[in-house]
Amino acid sequence: MSVLVIAEQRDGALNRASWETIAAAQQTGEPVWIAVAGNGIDAVANDLAAAGCERVIAVDHPALGTYTADGYVLALAGLIGREQPALVFLPHTYQTRDFAPALAARLDRPLITDVTAVKKEGERTLYVRPMFQGKLSADVAASGPAPHLVTCQIGAFRADAVTRGASAAPIEKAAVDLDASKIRQKPEEPFKEAKQAVDLSQAARIVAIGRGIKGQENIKVAEQLAQALGAEVAASRPICDAGWLPMDRQIGSSGQTVAPKLYVALGISGAIQHLVGMKGSRTIVAINKDADAPIFEVADYGIVGDLFEVVPAIVAELNKT
Amino acid sequence: MKIAVCIKQVVTREWQLRVDDQKTWIRDADASFELNEPDAYALEEALRLKEKHGGEVVVCCAGPARATQVIREALARGADRAIHVESDALATADAASIAAALAAAIKDEQVDLVLTGLQSDDQGFGQVGVVLAERLGMPHATIIMEVQVDSGAMRVKRELEGGWFQWVTLPLPALLTIQSGINQLRYATLKGIMAAKKKEIRKVTPAAAAAAASQQIVALYVPEKGKKTQLLGGSAADAARELVAKLRDEARVIQ
Numbered sequence: 001m002s003v004l005v006i007a008e009q010r011d012g013a014l015n016r017a018s019w020e021t022i023a024a025a026q027q028t029g030e031p032v033w034i035a036v037a038g039n040g041i042d043a044v045a046n047d048l049a050a051a052g053c054e055r056v057i058a059v060d061h062p063a064l065g066t067y068t069a070d071g072y073v074l075a076l077a078g079l080i081g082r083e084q085p086a087l088v089f090l091p092h093t094y095q096t097r098d099f100a101p102a103l104a105a106r107l108d109r110p111l112i113t114d115v116t117a118v119k120k121e122g123e124r125t126l127y128v129r130p131m132f133q134g135k136l137s138a139d140v141a142a143s144g145p146a147p148h149l150v151t152c153q154i155g156a157f158r159a160d161a162v163t164r165g166a167s168a169a170p171i172e173k174a175a176v177d178l179d180a181s182k183i184r185q186k187p188e189e190p191f192k193e194a195k196q197a198v199d200l201s202q203a204a205r206i207v208a209i210g211r212g213i214k215g216q217e218n219i220k221v222a223e224q225l226a227q228a229l230g231a232e233v234a235a236s237r238p239i240c241d242a243g244w245l246p247m248d249r250q251i252g253s254s255g256q257t258v259a260p261k262l263y264v265a266l267g268i269s270g271a272i273q274h275l276v277g278m279k280g281s282r283t284i285v286a287i288n289k290d291a292d293a294p295i296f297e298v299a300d301y302g303i304v305g306d307l308f309e310v311v312p313a314i315v316a317e318l319n320k321t
Numbered sequence: 322m323k324i325a326v327c328i329k330q331v332v333t334r335e336w337q338l339r340v341d342d343q344k345t346w347i348r349d350a351d352a353s354f355e356l357n358e359p360d361a362y363a364l365e366e367a368l369r370l371k372e373k374h375g376g377e378v379v380v381c382c383a384g385p386a387r388a389t390q391v392i393r394e395a396l397a398r399g400a401d402r403a404i405h406v407e408s409d410a411l412a413t414a415d416a417a418s419i420a421a422a423l424a425a426a427i428k429d430e431q432v433d434l435v436l437t438g439l440q441s442d443d444q445g446f447g448q449v450g451v452v453l454a455e456r457l458g459m460p461h462a463t464i465i466m467e468v469q470v471d472s473g474a475m476r477v478k479r480e481l482e483g484g485w486f487q488w489v490t491l492p493l494p495a496l497l498t499i500q501s502g503i504n505q506l507r508y509a510t511l512k513g514i515m516a517a518k519k520k521e522i523r524k525v526t527p528a529a530a531a532a533a534a535s536q537q538i539v540a541l542y543v544p545e546k547g548k549k550t551q552l553l554g555g556s557a558a559d560a561a562r563e564l565v566a567k568l569r570d571e572a573r574v575i576q
Contacts, residue, residue: 073455094482101455102451102452105452110415110535111416111448113446130544131538132332132347132443133334133442134544136543137541137543138542139538139539142536143536184495188487205575282572284548297548299548300548300551301564301568302550302553304554310557313558314561316561317564
């Protein structure tokens, strides 16, 4: 029994979701192997070797330098076929969502997506995943021959729970038999549309605003708090639909999923579409006039009150040294 | 160009979900149903591509008899005809089974393009489109925000995370999963609804040897509320002082 984690890197940097997935794999109690694909990824492999795992496998090939679904499916299907892990864990990122279903189909193995917890029930492993947009949870069992493939919801497992190895794990180079002419997608360079667009998933602190902010002219209230906390400003969907903040600052099922150390929700009621994007945050503060707002169900600290009174008071308190 | 659009019928977002007696599905006997919203964007994109480049839009649905409701709606919005892979088991089927049923229906249609929504509002696998591409032997791209078609090839804008995008070129035939919000949805006109009544819905029975389910729902339940909230009261200044102290000393998320 071993769990193979497919870590994700871009331009030599691992994302946090990869570490979360390693934590999930370690929590199964089975031996962990970590594979990473790309081109010229020695440094990334070295980073991964610090994690408590049996081995790190570098799937290094010129045709994997830029991500393509076909390239990843070809390389990883070969790797999994050779190594025969019992389970394959992947982070539930946009990139995984692009290739993992095809990988599972090519291997003819089940893929269980967006998993938030792994439970043992006797001999059987159950995977917890959201259904009906998070209104319900399901315990799902996979059947048929190994390996079963599992994607881990971003923020559901704690990256800081990854255990380190006593010494660095051995790094192997996988033999990659990859015919680049079989790759049908021709990608161009990634780009950003909005100027100064931020990757909120990497922010340590976030101040998010909802309908309770009432008007675009009031956003400065949230910006002052963000500045005092060293936080990024984000929003729920209605704020971005109204054009008060750019779409790339939207948190939720149709926006970004984040898990910062601190998430401060100002005037956000907490519709499920928003909660799925932020409930993995370590500490959640909710400030809302409505004591029954669902946001308080996920909050660690709540203040029922007028954000236009409370927020300036917090800013004043933070600025006292 | 000939475009197949895959759609799913799901319970409406407003429906009060209740778990059934077996605790493995919802009580949907008296539920109200609607077109899966992400699929509506895929349909809209197909209709726009047809308006621009000509051709035909074929709606494909794998679901029970009641799914005829959303097939009619898609025809009323402008699709030309439909294929309905009909089976009660498909109402709760896993992604691999649904993709197998759709692949069987589409494979002899010689389509240039297959469009699906990003994921369904019910089970939310986010897999059917990509598995279908693999089964049809087509290249695919996911979470698409713009589609440009040029003779024999296609250039599409993929949404990446964190505000990043990427153009990808791929040969036809191909499959795309469409991101919600790519376009403005149209609604059926009375004329469209009347015209839909005359459009063909071809019924297909899934092959008996359809793929066996490889994942099963063992239990379905309302998620537990994970947290106890500390409510901080008093004046705004009192609450602010207490909050900052707790963030510093208890949660340790600020200095």
